[in-house]
Amino acid sequence: MDGFPEGAPCWADVTLPDLAAGKRFYGALMGWTFDDDAEEQYGFYTNAFSGDKRVAALVPKRDGRMPTAWGVYFATPDAKALAVRIRAAGGQLVTDPVAVPPYGTMAVAADPGGAVFGLWQAGSHTGFEKIGEPGAFCWTEVYAREPEGADAFYEAVFGFEGHDLEGTDGDFRTWSPAGSEPGPDTAFGGRSLLGDSFPAEMPDHFLVYFAVGDCDASAAKCVNLGGRIIADPFDIPYGRMAVVSDDQGASFAILQQDRPVP
Template sequence: MAAFADGLPCWADAQLDDVAAGKRFYGELFGWTFDDNPDEKYGGYTNAFSDGKRVAALAPKQDGRMPTVWTVYLATADAAATASAITEAGGQVVLQPMEVAPYGTMAVTMDPGGAVFGLWQGAEHQGFEKQREPGAFCWVEVYTRVPEAVDAFYEEVFGYEGQDMQDIPGGFRTYSPKGTEPGPETAVGGRSVIGPDRPDELPSYFLLYFQVADCDATVAAATRLGGRVLQPPFDIPYGRMAILNDDQGATFAVLQG
């Protein structure tokens, strides 16, 4: 599998209190299977598979104070250089680049609005082996209160080409890879604005989407499995989506394209 170009979403994992419970939830919801023998060197980090292809991972929290959350990782050919660029552009490095031998090098960083994301410099593990198909990652959006600063940050660090979408209310912008014509046809992610109706204590965040064959059926299954519906199924120009919490509180979206 070819390496991902810099700035492309290349991996996702969920930090959970109970990985065994997470395997039951996502295994039934998305049909995922999991590593038989997760690498105990990295705390039992467990890869998830769809049709035998790697699509995400579930990770046990190393500290109970950590949030229960899905994290997206952006590809980089040089994690140390990208971490430095993030600092220079007004972001922060939460976890300095560290080698996860033999798989690659990771870092955890924050944009100027406070949204946390990871960096991944792949080695043996390049990232997604399946995406934009049912049972796999398909999209990501950053939600922020400082859109101008955040847009400038991602354009400077990753060279994203942005385009404001007038047909989506609330202030939405797509991010396309460097050197491409900006717009929904080439976009790999988006930026949305946290409105004044949301609680002040709500931090900036990334929302990850997983593609499904039937949005309504997936929402019903998530509820049955102990999840919670944050936004019931609704139609958008690109399909039908919903926003959910899993049974431990991690937020994610599903999209029927």
């Protein structure tokens, strides 16, 4: 794909205790294939491919304190400058920008509510090579208990153009690139309310979505592979989705798209 504008989701990876099991699970569920030459110096970071297109990565845990979770990365041409803006807006740097030659520069940050996300300044690794097709990333959103604070943070840091989705009473807000006309036609992510229907102990977090051809069949297959269904398949204006977790506990969403989201 062409380069990503600043703030666009450009990459996703999952940290797992058992890399080989993760390859079996996602290979069977999503049809992914994987690098044969992951490098020890980068912790055996393993790219996943749909067809011959790079779509995500699997990362073996270095220690038990790391969460088993999917993470999303936002594109930036200057990770150090973006880190300054994150701190100024009340966020934190979990990992300061670090060069990963020749692939790029990465950092990990948290917003004021504690939701963790990555930054990626591309080098030879430009991010997703396919988006919005079965087997590939298609959407992300942050779940926040204080939506006004989350909106202010992301719109200040990235210049996102926010748009409250009609009929949601402000519980769901889409993000469009800086300088674009805000709304469904340009949105690439969003913010959802982490309300009373969620467990009180659940922290603010990002949810990563992958497109599938058949949501119900994919959810059933996830269970057959040892995963579980967190939210049963249900219809939304853009298709049919479910929230699931893999057989090691990392949660993600699957979406059968009838039209682009949102």
